[in-house]
Structures are given as C-alpha cells and as structure tokens.
Amino acid sequence: MKTVKIIGVPEHFNLPWHLAIEEGAFKERGIELIWTDIPEGTGKMCQMLSEQETDLAIILTEGIVKSITEGNQSKIIQEYIASPLLWGIHVAKKSKYNTISDLIGTKAAISRYGSGSHLMAYVLAKNEGWDLDKLDFEVINNLDGAVQALTDGVADYFMWEHFTTKPLVDKGIFRRVGDCPTPWPCFMLVGTQQFISEHQGTLNHILEIINLYTEEFKSIPSIDRTLANRYGQKLEDIQEWMAITKWSQQQLPITSLDNIQDTLLSLNLIGAKLPSKDLLF
The missing domain is CATH 3.40.190.10 (Periplasmic binding protein-like II)
Structure with missing residues (x-):
C-alpha cells in the first residue's frame, strides 16, 4: 500500500475527495490517501508543500502561482474547480x-x-x-x-x-x-515536483479516481442535502453554490495562467512571470 499525503481547506469543495476515501476507492488501487484539513488556508499549504510536509494539495490558484514564482518546488497537476471563487x-x-x-x-x-x-x-x-x-x-x-x-x-x-x-x-x-x-479558476490540484517525478503511476491512479468522482458529483442523489448536513449550511445556500461551481478534469488553460501572472505582476505581488512549463505539470 502506497501512502500519499494530501491537504486542503475544510470546506464543501473537497467533499468528492472525502467520499472517495470513505468508499475505499483509493485503497482498491493500493493507495492509502491521508487527508489533512488545513483551516489556515493557502499560505500555510504553500509552506507545507515547500517543506515537503505533504505530497498533494487542493489550493487556491493565485496563492500557489505566487508561491511557485518564489521558488516553491511544486507544480499545478490540473484544475480542480474551474469556476471562480x-x-x-x-x-x-x-x-x-x-x-x-x-x-x-x-x-x-x-x-x-x-x-x-x-x-x-x-x-x-x-x-x-x-x-x-x-x-x-x-x-x-x-x-x-x-x-x-x-x-x-x-x-x-x-x-x-x-x-x-x-x-x-x-x-x-x-x-x-x-x-x-476571482477573475480565474479558483482551486488547483498541486503536487511537489519530487512526488510527481517519483510516483507517476500512483498519481495517474489518483487522477483517474478523483476525476471520476468530480465528473459524477452533481448527479449523486440528494448530494445537496449531504453537503448541507456535513458542512452546517442551509440547503438553499448549498443549491446556489452548486449552481455556480464547476469541477474540472482538465489542466489549467495557459490563457488563464497568463491572466493570473499578469494580474499578480500588475499588483507587484510577483517579481516576474514564469513560462508555463515551470508551473504546469
């Protein structure tokens, strides 16, 4: 069994991961996926990726782009949420x-x-x-x-x-x-370069599983009620949120990456743009 560490915020966006873990989807592929909630958010997760305290993260796009430009040895594996936050x-x-x-x-x-x-x-x-x-x-x-x-x-x-x-x-x-x-897709699946390079087969299995779960997520019977109950939300709020949220199974488009870097550069939040190959898997 291959152990893989993943982190994310304790929010409703990440329920597909929890369902896949609870239903044993990763264990069926020989993967012990260990999820840790990080309530401090993106800044803390960037630090954990940089310090190799996790293998993967579900993280805000602008935060990880900034962190990678500052030397974080991680890459965006694919979009997770394609809609704005x-x-x-x-x-x-x-x-x-x-x-x-x-x-x-x-x-x-x-x-x-x-x-x-x-x-x-x-x-x-x-x-x-x-x-x-x-x-x-x-x-x-x-x-x-x-x-x-x-x-x-x-x-x-x-x-x-x-x-x-x-x-x-x-x-x-x-x-x-x-x-x-946000003027761009909001959440990315990110991995450390070491994990990506050393565990390509494991990563492929993880992607196959989570992409299947996110593709079918909205069609799960009573998923809105499940979300409302698990995250202490009103049903009508969850339904409104689901209507504007789109899960993705694709890589972040280069046009979106350019927009993010251009915006961060214009706000003096990064020192220079990186080529897409330095940010995207």
Missing part, C-alpha cells in the same frame, strides 16, 4: 462600515501573507481604484481568528469564501458588504 467581504455586525467604498484606508484581516485573503485584498483594491501601497493587514491565521479580530476591532474587514462564511452572517456575527469573485 466568490469571496465575501465581511465586517463585524456593529461595524460603522456599510459599503465596500467605506473600507478604503481600513485594515484587512488575512490568514497569513501569501494567502488568498491577502492576495484578493489587492484584487479588490485594484477593482475599487484604491492606492495599493496603503493597504494595511492584520494576520489572524484562520476563520476563528477573523471573528475575534473583527469583533474586537483589531481589523476592519475580512475576505473569505462567501458560502463558508454564510452561517456567520446568518448568526449576525458578520455583515457582508459585498462580494469579489
């Missing part, structure tokens, strides 16, 4: 801020530097015409840290996936003042 822009319930434009010059809570919440703050600022040099950040590690920071007034706004934070909005802990979708 809808980032909710949140403030505390009692915040004096009511619109996105009110947030100019305020402090953003981010899980860590290089994370999606950090990079998307720049995308939002560019969309709004704010001075990128005046962005201010408070590192809060995870969603619980964001709740604390916004409630205590240590930070003013927090960007996180719209539907993951919806229960906090429903409970009156956060208010959502708007949304900011």
Whole structure:
C-alpha cells in the first residue's frame, strides 16, 4: 500500500475527495490517501508543500502561482474547480462600515501573507481604484481568528469564501458588504515536483479516481442535502453554490495562467512571470 499525503481547506469543495476515501476507492488501487484539513488556508499549504510536509494539495490558484514564482518546488497537476471563487467581504455586525467604498484606508484581516485573503485584498483594491501601497493587514491565521479580530476591532474587514462564511452572517456575527469573485479558476490540484517525478503511476491512479468522482458529483442523489448536513449550511445556500461551481478534469488553460501572472505582476505581488512549463505539470 502506497501512502500519499494530501491537504486542503475544510470546506464543501473537497467533499468528492472525502467520499472517495470513505468508499475505499483509493485503497482498491493500493493507495492509502491521508487527508489533512488545513483551516489556515493557502499560505500555510504553500509552506507545507515547500517543506515537503505533504505530497498533494487542493489550493487556491493565485496563492500557489505566487508561491511557485518564489521558488516553491511544486507544480499545478490540473484544475480542480474551474469556476471562480466568490469571496465575501465581511465586517463585524456593529461595524460603522456599510459599503465596500467605506473600507478604503481600513485594515484587512488575512490568514497569513501569501494567502488568498491577502492576495484578493489587492484584487479588490485594484477593482475599487484604491492606492495599493496603503493597504494595511492584520494576520489572524484562520476563520476563528477573523471573528475575534473583527469583533474586537483589531481589523476592519475580512475576505473569505462567501458560502463558508454564510452561517456567520446568518448568526449576525458578520455583515457582508459585498462580494469579489476571482477573475480565474479558483482551486488547483498541486503536487511537489519530487512526488510527481517519483510516483507517476500512483498519481495517474489518483487522477483517474478523483476525476471520476468530480465528473459524477452533481448527479449523486440528494448530494445537496449531504453537503448541507456535513458542512452546517442551509440547503438553499448549498443549491446556489452548486449552481455556480464547476469541477474540472482538465489542466489549467495557459490563457488563464497568463491572466493570473499578469494580474499578480500588475499588483507587484510577483517579481516576474514564469513560462508555463515551470508551473504546469
């Protein structure tokens, strides 16, 4: 049995992996796939890939592209989610801020530097015409840290996936003042170069299995109810999320990769563009 380590956020996007593991699909191919939830998100996962603490990751596209340009010895194996991620822009319930434009010059809570919440703050600022040099950040590690920071007034706004934070909005802990979708496909399956080069056969088996599960995922009977129950979501929210979410079984298009690198370059978040062969498997 070949042991393979994989990491991802504890969110509804990753249920196909959990179903495949629970149903023994990988073990049937001689693979012990060990999943670890990383609530800190993309920045932490980039670090774990770089330090060889995992073999694979389901990770935000902009974060891993930035990390690879900075020397992370990993590659994008293929797209996992081909649709954009809808980032909710949140403030505390009692915040004096009511619109996105009110947030100019305020402090953003981010899980860590290089994370999606950090990079998307720049995308939002560019969309709004704010001075990128005046962005201010408070590192809060995870969603619980964001709740604390916004409630205590240590930070003013927090960007996180719209539907993951919806229960906090429903409970009156956060208010959502708007949304900011990523201008590219949002989640990638990424592997360390060492794992990819040394375990090609194992990787092929993993791809065959997960691509079958994602291709059939939306047609699973009552999958919306399963998602709602497992992730503490309202059924109507899950149904709305599923309607805008597309799983992929293909490689990230080079045109999308160019758009991501061009955007990160324009925001001074990367120093230079890399050729696609340095980023894509």
